[in-house]
Amino acid sequence: MTDDVETAPATSATPRYLAPNDVGLVTPRDFVCTQPFTFKSGQILPGFTLRYETYGRLNATRDNAVVICHALSGDHHCAGWHSPEDRKPGWWNNLIGPGKAVDTSRFFVICANVLGGCQGSTGPSSVNPETGRPYGVLFPFVTIRDMVRAQKLLLDHLGVAEVHATIGGSMGGMLALLFAIEYPHLVRRVLAMATTGRESAQAIAFNEVGRQAIMQDPAWNRGDYPRDGGPRVGLAIARMMAHITYLSDASMDRKFGRRKKETAHQDAYTFDIQFEVESYLRHQGQSFINRFDANSYLYITRALDQFDLAQAYGSLERAFSGVEAETLVVGFTSDWLFPPEQNRQLALALLRAGKRASYAELATDLGHDSFLLESEELYALVRGFLERDQPYAFAYEI
Amino acid sequence: MSRLVEKRTVDMQIIGDWVEPGTRVLDLGCGQGALLDYLVQTKQVAAVGVDLDFTRITACVRRGLSAYQGDMTEFMRAFPAKHFDRVICSRTVHELADPAAVILEALRVGRALTVGFVNHGFWKNRLNTLLQGRKIRNEVYTTDWYESRPANPVTIADFESFCATKEIRIARRAHLAGNWRTPCPTAPNLLAGYALYDLAK
Numbered sequence: 001m002t003d004d005v006e007t008a009p010a011t012s013a014t015p016r017y018l019a020p021n022d023v024g025l026v027t028p029r030d031f032v033c034t035q036p037f038t039f040k041s042g043q044i045l046p047g048f049t050l051r052y053e054t055y056g057r058l059n060a061t062r063d064n065a066v067v068i069c070h071a072l073s074g075d076h077h078c079a080g081w082h083s084p085e086d087r088k089p090g091w092w093n094n095l096i097g098p099g100k101a102v103d104t105s106r107f108f109v110i111c112a113n114v115l116g117g118c119q120g121s122t123g124p125s126s127v128n129p130e131t132g133r134p135y136g137v138l139f140p141f142v143t144i145r146d147m148v149r150a151q152k153l154l155l156d157h158l159g160v161a162e163v164h165a166t167i168g169g170s171m172g173g174m175l176a177l178l179f180a181i182e183y184p185h186l187v188r189r190v191l192a193m194a195t196t197g198r199e200s201a202q203a204i205a206f207n208e209v210g211r212q213a214i215m216q217d218p219a220w221n222r223g224d225y226p227r228d229g230g231p232r233v234g235l236a237i238a239r240m241m242a243h244i245t246y247l248s249d250a251s252m253d254r255k256f257g258r259r260k261k262e263t264a265h266q267d268a269y270t271f272d273i274q275f276e277v278e279s280y281l282r283h284q285g286q287s288f289i290n291r292f293d294a295n296s297y298l299y300i301t302r303a304l305d306q307f308d309l310a311q312a313y314g315s316l317e318r319a320f321s322g323v324e325a326e327t328l329v330v331g332f333t334s335d336w337l338f339p340p341e342q343n344r345q346l347a348l349a350l351l352r353a354g355k356r357a358s359y360a361e362l363a364t365d366l367g368h369d370s371f372l373l374e375s376e377e378l379y380a381l382v383r384g385f386l387e388r389d390q391p392y393a394f395a396y397e398i
Numbered sequence: 399m400s401r402l403v404e405k406r407t408v409d410m411q412i413i414g415d416w417v418e419p420g421t422r423v424l425d426l427g428c429g430q431g432a433l434l435d436y437l438v439q440t441k442q443v444a445a446v447g448v449d450l451d452f453t454r455i456t457a458c459v460r461r462g463l464s465a466y467q468g469d470m471t472e473f474m475r476a477f478p479a480k481h482f483d484r485v486i487c488s489r490t491v492h493e494l495a496d497p498a499a500v501i502l503e504a505l506r507v508g509r510a511l512t513v514g515f516v517n518h519g520f521w522k523n524r525l526n527t528l529l530q531g532r533k534i535r536n537e538v539y540t541t542d543w544y545e546s547r548p549a550n551p552v553t554i555a556d557f558e559s560f561c562a563t564k565e566i567r568i569a570r571r572a573h574l575a576g577n578w579r580t581p582c583p584t585a586p587n588l589l590a591g592y593a594l595y596d597l598a599k
Contacts, residue, residue, distance in 0.1 A: 328459060347466060348476040351446060354422075359466045360455045377452060384460030 016089070017081040021099045023055040026080035026090070028120060031112070031154045043140030046129070050154050051120025052076045052112035055096065056104035062161035063188075066102055066386070067151070068092065068111040069168030069175035072300055073239075073292060075119035078111040079104075094374050101379040102386065107164060114175075115150040116142035116299045124295035125227065134295075137223035142299050144171070144307045148178045155186075165189035165386055166325075169371030170338065171300070173329075174307050177346070180325040181309075190323075191385060193330040193371040196342040197316055197349070198308035203337055206245050207301040210238030214294045223295050235294040236285030243284045248334040248367030252277060316349035326356035328385045330378070332370035333363045358385075408578050409592070410436050413486060413512055416570065416596050417441045421483035424448070424508065426470045426500065427490035430457035438463070446482075448473050471496075474503045481507050488514040492550050498564070505566065505599040514594040519553030519587040522576060554587040561597065570596035 017024050034047045053076050058065065068078050070091070079096035081089050090096070098105040113121035116139070124139035131138075140146075155163065163186050166176035173195025180187040196203075214220055217234030225231070244252075256277040273279050313319035327350050331343030340361050350357035360381055364370040410433055417423060419441045425434050428447025431454075437443045447458055447465040458465035466473055474485075485508035491497045492515055504511045516538050517523075526534045533543045554573065561568055572594040573586035582590040 326462075326464070344468065348473075351464065351466070352477060352481070354444070356444075356464045358455065358459050358464050359468065360452055360459070361467045362452060377456070381452075381456045381459060384456055388460050388462050 015084055017084055017086070021097045022089070022093065023080035023097050023104055025084070026053050026055065026077075026082065028053050028076055028082075030120065031157055033150070033153050033157075035153075037115075037146075037150065039140040039146050040143045041141040045122065045140060048115060048122035048150060049120070049126075050112045050115065050122075050150060052110060052154060053078070053080070053090075054111075054158070055079055055109045056107050058108040058159065062159055063164060064107050065155065065158075065160040065163050066107040066109045067155070067163055067166045067176070067179065068096070068102075068109060069151075069166060069172035069179075070111065070114065071168070071170035071172050072242075072304065073288070073297075074172070075117065076111045076113040076121075077119075079109070092372065094372075095379070095382065101382040102167065103383070106387070108160075110155070110158065110160075112151050112154055114142075114147040114300070116147065116296060116303065118293035118296040119291075123293065124223065124299055125293040133224075134227065136225070136295055137298075139295070139299065142303050144174050144178055144303050145182065145312075147303070148175055148182055151175075152179075152183060152186075160186075163187045165191055167191040167382075168195070169193040170195055170368065171304055173338075174304075177309070177327070180323045180327070181313075181319055184322045184324045187325045189385065190325045190327040191330070191382065192327065192343075192346065194332055194335050194338050194343070194368055195329070195346070196338040197310060197319070197346050199305055199338075200342070203245075204305045206242065206337075207305055210242055211298050211301060213237040213241070214298060220294060223298075225294075231294045232289045235289050235292065235297060236282075238294075238297060239288035239292075240281040240285040243281060245337045246367055246369045248336065248365055250334065250365035251367055254365075256280065316345065317353040320350050320353040320355055323350065323353070323355050326358075328358045328360065328381075330371070330381070331359070331361045332366070332368070333361060334365045335368045335370060337368040408574070409488065409514055409594075412572050412594050413437075413488060413514065414440055416510075416512055416594075417443060417484055419443070422446075422481070424474075424482040424485045424504075426485060426487045426504065427493070428454070428458060428463075428465060430454050431461045431463045431465065433486070433488060434458070434463050435461050471500055471503055474500075474507045477507045479506050480509050482509070484508055484510045484512060486512045486514075488512070489516065491515055492518075492552050494550070497550065497552075498560070501560075501566070501597075502564065502599075505597065509598070510569070511597040512594065513557070513597060514592070515552055515557070517554050517573075517587065517590050517593050518551035519555060520576065520591045521588050522591075524588075554590060554593050557593065557595065561595070565599070567598045568595055569598055 028051050031050045037045045077090040078092040079090040096102045113119040116123045118125050124135045128135045166179040168176040173192035176190050176192045180190045214231045214234040217231030220231035259276045261279050309319040310316045329343050329347040331340035347357045347359035423443040423445050425447040428449050434445040434447050438445050448470045455465045455467045485504040573582045573590035574592040575582040576591040578592045
């Protein structure tokens, strides 16, 4: 997921965090589970922490929770602002807030950093109590299912009786689907966007190049590096390459074209930055290494690669056979990482399994990251899916 | 209620009469889901609609219907034989690029198929063409030739001949007069304004 989706500029003197349809200033919290947690791999952690945020209120019947699931490089901060000085709000602020498509005046929105992550939840950069040093590659292998199971414990802790909807794009879509597969009685709706039931060879290949960039950096040191050090060059390259897969030829052409950097060296025969797209990617790589842990990147991309619903349950139809939720899958025409066809297959398999499922496809040219798009059409779809609760009286409309 | 809306409801009632309660129904070209919503509420069917348009899919989703945005033939190919109890193709066949392929695929995935269409052979339509010498434009055919989608105007005679050629069994037929209400059993290709067929293979 890219982190540079443009937000609308402030139109008045009111600070943006005080906008009436914004959740405003928010504070992350930590859920500390002190019970041992057994991973799919069989490895065990004595306990774990999940950092999370919530917006809105859990209602008296405890059934208005909406669980937001983040993508590979995302985190728990999906809406609002941590401080008035923040340059940007949470990554899905355009979708989530009072009166927005995911309406926090109706829903209790929960978003947690995944297990294995590096934004406050327990992951490879956490300190191993046995050694007093970061786990590094001694951290248990994490699967998407492990992430979902850990978040279920958070939901129990928060007293959630029923989940109105799980929502996610990309890897978040995998979590959202798996929630409804693993906890069919809990989840009423699933909204999965720009996602897949299993990655194609191409997607695995991109992840592997990213991992190799990290692991071939001598500073990786087999995963054993200090908190403020590590394979910064490798991680930046991994991010630069991954970032391209989140965009599209058309959107890059529109954003950068062949424009030259103003400061570019007059001499064309050098390897210094000449094109704006080079400068942009280097900036993306540099800003990523300041907020993301290289080992987490290895762990989470591995979890993505291993996610395979058809293989894990025998077939996609069998994976979905127990699902009680109704599902809405949304694909984006220009997404070449998890293309529309892979999204369609999820909806078709759900329908073959006799489940209630819809598929909508939005024509965009922004690539995989289109799910973060500011689009009234997308908002109307999301709102329509979440807010329709009772069938309304039949009207003879054409 | 406008005359056209009234006509639409007659259409829906007959289609509904042929649907068994609690069955699995697929609507090809479901639009905003009005027909499926009616069938869900009156017949408690498990409904799925297919349409090409994002905003129409949004309207279906808002109604709580399952709807799939995409090509109807490709959609049906993703399902095993007789997955649906009934497939409905209401006022869609004349807009298809390959109606035969859609109808035959619908008869594979569905135990039964309802086809409803405006009879282009209706005497007023014939007269209109004869006297005006132009493409028909009225409350049913609302668009000019340059703003319409590809259309294959179909008549009752055309359709029955197609069914005979393809060995499609006609289980029931409903021919309605120009008001789309009164049954019209005599010389339907000339006197019926609207036709509904219940097909099987």
